[in-house]
Amino acid sequence: MSQGELVGSYIVPVHPHTVLAPEQNEGWQRLRDAFDEAAKRIKEAEADLLIIYSTTWPSIIGHQIQADPNPEWVMVDHDFHALGSIPYSFNIDAEFAHAWDQANAKRGLKSRTVNYTGFPIDVGSVVALKLLNPDNSIPAVIVSSNVYANRSETTVLAKSCLDVIKATGRKAVAVTAMSLSNRMFTTPIEPKDDKIHSLKDDEWNRKILEFLGEGRLEDVGQLSRTIHKQIRVQKVVAFKPMWWLSGMNGNRNNLTGEVLAYEAIHGAGGAVVHLDPTPSGAGDKEYDEDDVEFFSGERNVLDAEGDAPLPEPLPDQSSSSSGPALWEPTTGESSVNSEAAPKPVGMYPHARRVGDLLYLSGVGPRQPGTNAIPGGPISDDQGAPLDYDIKAQTRAVVENITRILEEAGGSIDDVLDVTSFLVDMDRDFSGYNEVWAETLGKVGPTRTTLAIRALPTPIAVEMKVIAKAPQGN
Amino acid sequence: MAQLAALFESWVSPDLHDSSADADIAPKRLACLMTQGEIVAGCLAPHPPHLVYAENPPQNEPVAEGGWEQLRWGYERLRESLKDVEYDAIVLLSPHWQTYVGTHFLGLPQFKSLSVDPVFPNLFRYHYDLNIDVDLTMKIHDKAAEAGLAVTMMENPDFRVDYGTITTGHMFNPEWDKPLVVISSNRSRDYYSVEVMQEMMIELGKVTREAILESGKKVVVLASNSLSHRHFTTESAIPEDMSKEHITSHAMHLWDMRMIEYFRTGQAQRILDEMPEFTEQAIAESDGGGLSWLLSTLDTPTYPATLHGYGTIIGTGNAIVEWPERNHTEGSQ
Numbered sequence: 001m002s003q004g005e006l007v008g009s010y011i012v013p014v015h016p017h018t019v020l021a022p023e024q025n026e027g028w029q030r031l032r033d034a035f036d037e038a039a040k041r042i043k044e045a046e047a048d049l050l051i052i053y054s055t056t057w058p059s060i061i062g063h064q065i066q067a068d069p070n071p072e073w074v075m076v077d078h079d080f081h082a083l084g085s086i087p088y089s090f091n092i093d094a095e096f097a098h099a100w101d102q103a104n105a106k107r108g109l110k111s112r113t114v115n116y117t118g119f120p121i122d123v124g125s126v127v128a129l130k131l132l133n134p135d136n137s138i139p140a141v142i143v144s145s146n147v148y149a150n151r152s153e154t155t156v157l158a159k160s161c162l163d164v165i166k167a168t169g170r171k172a173v174a175v176t177a178m179s180l181s182n183r184m185f186t187t188p189i190e191p192k193d194d195k196i197h198s199l200k201d202d203e204w205n206r207k208i209l210e211f212l213g214e215g216r217l218e219d220v221g222q223l224s225r226t227i228h229k230q231i232r233v234q235k236v237v238a239f240k241p242m243w244w245l246s247g248m249n250g251n252r253n254n255l256t257g258e259v260l261a262y263e264a265i266h267g268a269g270g271a272v273v274h275l276d277p278t279p280s281g282a283g284d285k286e287y288d289e290d291d292v293e294f295f296s297g298e299r300n301v302l303d304a305e306g307d308a309p310l311p312e313p314l315p316d317q318s319s320s321s322s323g324p325a326l327w328e329p330t331t332g333e334s335s336v337n338s339e340a341a342p343k344p345v346g347m348y349p350h351a352r353r354v355g356d357l358l359y360l361s362g363v364g365p366r367q368p369g370t371n372a373i374p375g376g377p378i379s380d381d382q383g384a385p386l387d388y389d390i391k392a393q394t395r396a397v398v399e400n401i402t403r404i405l406e407e408a409g410g411s412i413d414d415v416l417d418v419t420s421f422l423v424d425m426d427r428d429f430s431g432y433n434e435v436w437a438e439t440l441g442k443v444g445p446t447r448t449t450l451a452i453r454a455l456p457t458p459i460a461v462e463m464k465v466i467a468k469a470p471q472g473n
Numbered sequence: 474m475a476q477l478a479a480l481f482e483s484w485v486s487p488d489l490h491d492s493s494a495d496a497d498i499a500p501k502r503l504a505c506l507m508t509q510g511e512i513v514a515g516c517l518a519p520h521p522p523h524l525v526y527a528e529n530p531p532q533n534e535p536v537a538e539g540g541w542e543q544l545r546w547g548y549e550r551l552r553e554s555l556k557d558v559e560y561d562a563i564v565l566l567s568p569h570w571q572t573y574v575g576t577h578f579l580g581l582p583q584f585k586s587l588s589v590d591p592v593f594p595n596l597f598r599y600h601y602d603l604n605i606d607v608d609l610t611m612k613i614h615d616k617a618a619e620a621g622l623a624v625t626m627m628e629n630p631d632f633r634v635d636y637g638t639i640t641t642g643h644m645f646n647p648e649w650d651k652p653l654v655v656i657s658s659n660r661s662r663d664y665y666s667v668e669v670m671q672e673m674m675i676e677l678g679k680v681t682r683e684a685i686l687e688s689g690k691k692v693v694v695l696a697s698n699s700l701s702h703r704h705f706t707t708e709s710a711i712p713e714d715m716s717k718e719h720i721t722s723h724a725m726h727l728w729d730m731r732m733i734e735y736f737r738t739g740q741a742q743r744i745l746d747e748m749p750e751f752t753e754q755a756i757a758e759s760d761g762g763g764l765s766w767l768l769s770t771l772d773t774p775t776y777p778a779t780l781h782g783y784g785t786i787i788g789t790g791n792a793i794v795e796w797p798e799r800n801h802t803e804g805s806q
Contacts (some may be wrong), residue, residue, distance in 0.1 A: 060592050060787075061708045077634045078657070079574045085631040110707055116594045118587040148706050184573050186664060187623040233573075233663050266574065410600060 003391055004165040006277055009130070009245055009255075010038050011212070013270030014056050014124035016075075019131060022081040027263030033274035034261035035131035035360035041274060042132060042173050049093060049172040049364030050133055050140040051161060053244045056177065057146035062110030063157055066121070066142040067097040067221070075126045079184075080266075088126050089308035093139035096164060100141065103160035108295040109153060111143075124177030132175065145240055152292040155241050158247025159293065166392070174248040176241035178270030180205040180262075181231040189266065196296045197267035204231040205269040209262055212273050215255035215280050221246035231269075249277065251291060251369075254340060254403075256280040270428060279327045279340070279406060290372050324456050326371070338407035341400050342366035345456045350404045353469050358408055362421070362466040366457060368403075377458035378423065386458075390431035393461050398439045399464055409470040415445045419464040426452035428460055474479065490635075493649055509689035512800070515771045516551060517736075517794040518645050520567065520637040520697040521786040522590045522597035524548070528711055530647060539711025544734065547782015547793035554684075554779065556715060560691040562606040563646065563653050564613070564681060564770075567697045568761025569637030570657040573664070575623025577657040578610045581630060590636040596712060599700040601639050606652035609688050613654060616680035618672050622673065626790045627657075641697035651693075656681075658761035665748040667760070673763035675745075680767020683771035694770045700732055701725035701755040701790040707786070719786035729753035729783070729790035736778040736794050742766045776801045 012033060017024070022032035040053045042050070057064070072089040072100065099112050104111040125142045133140060143161075181201035196202040208227065211220050220227075221242040228239035249255060256276035263270055264397065324345040329337040335349035336358065344350070351360045365374055375392025379385050402412045418440060422428050429449070436447075445465075455462055484719050488759070519777055527540040582663035583604055590597035610626070617624045656677075656680050685692045702764050703721040720726045735744045743752075745768060752760050759765065768774070781793040 057591065060704045061706065074631045076629050078570060079572050079577075081577075081627050081629040081632055082625075085629060112593050116589055116598060118589045118598065119594055120589055120591050122591070146706075148704075183664065186573065186661070187575055188625065 003395065004168055004170040004172065006162070006165065006174055006248055007047055007171045007274040008277065009217075009249060010042075011178065011241075011245070011271060011273040011275075012128050012132070013055070013179060013268075013272070014177045014266055015179075015265040015268065015270065016077045016080055016083055016127055016129060017265050018087060018270075019086055019102070020080075025194050028191070030261045031263050031265070031270055031272060032289045034243065035103070037260055038274060039134060042138070045171070045173065047138055047171050047173040049096060049165070049170045050129070050175060051172055051248075052125050052128050052137050052142045052175045053145065053241055054122050054124040054128070054142060054177040055145050055179075057122035057144040058147045061148060062112060063104070063146050063149070064103055064144040064151075065111060065113050066092055066125075067094040067113035067432075068092055068117070068119060069094045071119060071121055073121065073234060075101050075121060075123060076307070076430055077142050086126055086130065088121060088130065089120070089136070090129050091133075091136040091139050093141055093454075096141050096170070098170065099164045100143075100161055100443070104157065106163075106370060107156045107160045107293070109156050109160060112315055114134065128175050128177045144431075151239065151240075151243050153295050154243040155247040155292045156295040158244045161183050162248060162392040163168065174245055176245050179265075180208055180242045180271055182268050183231070183233050184265075185267040192263045194266060196264045196380045199454060201231045201269060204244055205262065205271070209271060209273065209322055213257045213259050214274065215275065216253045216258040217242070217249055217255055217257070217275055218246045218253045220253070222339040237343045240459045245275075249275065250367075253278075254279045254281045271324065279403060293372075316328055325451045336404065336408040338404050340403040340407065342368050351408060353408065356469050358405070358410070358414070358467045358469045360401065360404055360467065362462045362464050363397055363400045363404065364455065364457060364459045364462045365400065366399075366459065367395040367396065373457075373459055378460050379458045383425055388460060390428040390460055391435050394432045394435040395439070397461055397463050398435070400431055401463065405467055410467065412440070413443055413465070414460065414470065415440060415443050415465055416468060417446045417466040418448070420447065420449040421452045421455065421462045421464075423454060423460050424454060425449075426434070475679055481497055510686035511691045511799070512694055512770060513558050513691050513799040514555060514686055515694045515767050515774075515793055515796040515798055516645070516696070517767065518548075518551070518641045518695045518697055519544075519699045519758075519786075519791040519793065520569065520640040520644075521699065521789065521791065522593050522636055522640050523712065523781045525599060525640050525643050526596040528644075529648075530643065530655050532643070535596055537596075537713050538711070540715055541718070541784060544782050544786070544791055544793065545644075547784070550781040551645070551793055551795055554781070554797070555693065558799060560651065560693050562609055562690055563642070563651050563695060564609070564656070564685070565638055565653055565695040566656040566658060566761075566763045566766050567635055567637035567641065567643060567695060568658040568758055568763055569635040570632055570655070571660050571761070572657040573660050575625055575626045576617065576659040577627045578607050579632075579634070579653070579655040580607060580610060580614075580616050580626030580628045581605060582607055584632070584634050586633055588633060588636050588639050597640070598797055599636070599643070600638055601634060601642075603634065603639075603642060603649055604652045606654055606690075609684065609690060609692070610654045612684040613656075614682050617677055620676055620680050622677060622680075637697050642690035644694075645695060656766075658763065660761070662752070662760045662762065667752045670760070670762050671745065671748055671765045674765040675769040677762075678766040681791045682764070682770045682772065684701060694767060696767035698758040698761055698763040699786070699789045700729045700757055700759070700792045702758040703756050703788055705788040718785055720785045720787070720790055725755055727791070728757070733780060733783060733794075735793055736792070737780055739775045739777045741771070741773045741775065744768060745773065755790075760789050771796050771798055774798070774801065
């Protein structure tokens with residue numbers, strides 16, 4: 001089974017107008033058309049799982065994950081009941097829901113599954129699933145938004161979800177059901193009179209969408225608290241979904257973004273945005289807050305079971321805190337360095353251009369920013385061996401190569417020759433070879449694979465690459 | 474006529490009469506007789522679904538081994554207090570029907586369905602069948618509209634009634650033999666401030682009172698909210714394990730006791746005055762407007778309320794309080 005992945009992300013509005021009355025307002029119709037386009041793209045991506053994070057499903061006891069395989073009822077909105085009723089019958093992946101719940105526990109996060117006849121699926125989830133998955137052909141999972149959760153819980157919730165996606169080989173699409181500015185008109189209005197509640201809300205919405213259109217999702221995540229203060233009514237659930245969605249995308253800033261529609265729904269800002277994982281742009285980002293791998297609780301201040309031991313952390317997600325010091329890549333007239341690639345462990349650049357060729361320094365799987373090793377390190381800080389995933393490491397190596405080549409203005413298709421180094425040929429060659437076939441094998445470079453005793457960091461694979469230099473640079 | 478006679482009897486009967494207000498009650502009681510409408514009691518009647526769960530009524534699917542007895546006994550005392558009091562309808566404001574586009578009213582004669590609490594579905598899956606006093610609802614709605622409030626009648630038969638309404642409705646009147654007026658919680662506090670919320674809720678309370686008095690009906694008004702409202706974020710393996718139940722912090726306890734002292738000493742105006750601080754600092758469920766509305770329907774009472782019970786539920790503070798308005802028809806002083 002190949003490793004699972006996120007094949008796309010979408011941001012969609014929550015109010016029922018796009019389902020029940022799109023024809024009453026041109027803007028609502030444009031949002032509906034954008035929903036339909038998003039549904040088409042999800043089909044084309046051959047996604048086999050839709051994951052909905054809904055801001056209209058608040059929870060208190062941790063996060064709740066819908067696990068009724070076939071929830072059925074009729075939804076009526078608390079405010080917009082006069083628009084009509086929405087009968088629903090959804091196809092929920094209960095097995096994935098339970099696996100996600102267990103993965104949360106491994107990362108220290110409280111959650112639970114819910115499976116009760118008549119459970120009221122919230123309006124945001126109903127709208128998203130009705131329009132993005134109209135024929136119910138793609139199994140879905142819905143998760144609540146915990147009213148007390150902060151960035152750490154919400155980020156870890158995403159990482160545990162990714163754990164399950166990867167482990168189960170799913171091709172998943174992540175969806176946040178949310179408004180941008182959420183201030184509605186507090187009196188009934190005629191549909192034709194709908195507009196964003198204020199100029200200030202509109203300006204903030206457009207700035208958020210500018211970022212998202214450039215694929216700068218993590219930047220929006222880092223701005224979540226500011227956005228919440230500026231344009232969000234203090235409802236039960238704060239502006240958390242960008243934390244979750246950015247976590248689902250590896251906290252990246254170089255996604256390929258596209259705003260499919262932006263309109264008002266009773267004054268609130270509603271947008272349909274597509275974020276493709278294909279890297280684009282420079283990926284610069286400024287971190288105000290650290291990345292979080294495990295949730296360490298509320299220090300028992302409010303924990304009803306405060307004496308319960310913390311769960312064991314996931315061994316395959318930890319990164320080594322020791323190892324050689326990291327260097328800034330050296331700069332020179334012909335050097336190519338990327339913020340989106342891991343820092344060197346010595347005084348050298350990521351790549352050098354000589355004539356029509358690019359020579360890359362040896363590339364490993366370490367992640368830029370965090371230095372984490374996908375698939376886990378091969379040994380702990382004391383040198384004791386750990387289990388690790390060679391396929392995850394190999395895939396990360398290829399991604400890092402891609403980022404460096406893109407920084408130079410090229411792409412992975414420019415690779416001509418690769419020398420690969422494995423620390424355990426017997427154990428790892430098969431997995432390494434499988435990922436190679438899915439990635440660089442399709443590009444067609446020459447290849448040499450060597451067994452070596454060790455690499456400078458606790459990784460199992462490294463590649464030395466020669467590529468064509470892009471023309472015109 | 475029988476009702477009129479009974480009310481007249483209560484007026485002249487010394488043992489049922491509140492002797493502390495002899496001098497000026499008679500004319501006001503007479504006015505009451507002429508208009509007939511009356512608020513017989515106003516109650517703070519919180520709605521955590523744990524209470525219904527612990528009661529094990531046949532309508533609720535989960536089964537409990539008791540729990541939260543202090544509060545359930547409090548509801549028993551409240552029911553006992555009103556056992557011999559005649560009334561025609563219950564007017565209830567629940568913070569779990571949250572509306573942002575004005576205030577809404579249930580506007581059909583009957584609602585029957587299954588209510589599953591989206592937060593505690595393990596505890597509350599209740600098959601309800603409740604009747605609405607549509608005439609009284611419409612009177613309150615119309616008066617509120619005349620006063621300039623944004624109001625809407627909810628007339629979609631598929632609408633599911635919120636669990637707050639059902640929990641308070643059940644705990645107050647398990648027989649469900651009185652029609653209800655159900656009012657949504659307009660979240661104007663979220664949009665503006667506690668002060669603006671309170672202005673709107675006081676206005677809604679005034680028109681609610683006027684409509685009741687003009688309706689000729691005897692009514693109980695219920696505000697369905699907790700006091701301090703900080704929850705624990707985990708749940709015991711046995712939810713009704715009372716060894717785990719306590720207030721979330723000392724500060725929350727102090728705020729709850731301060732409010733209860735005002736209830737018990739007839740200082741409703743101080744409650745309204747301190748509502749912004751209480752709501753913000755105790756994360757109080759008064760943010761939904763129910764308590765401000767309730768005190769306004771009672772014309773900001775200056776007489777002591779009866780505390781029937783206090784207890785915590787998953788860390789939140791809850792008080793069951795009755796203002797026996799039937800004994801104090803003089804209202805504001």
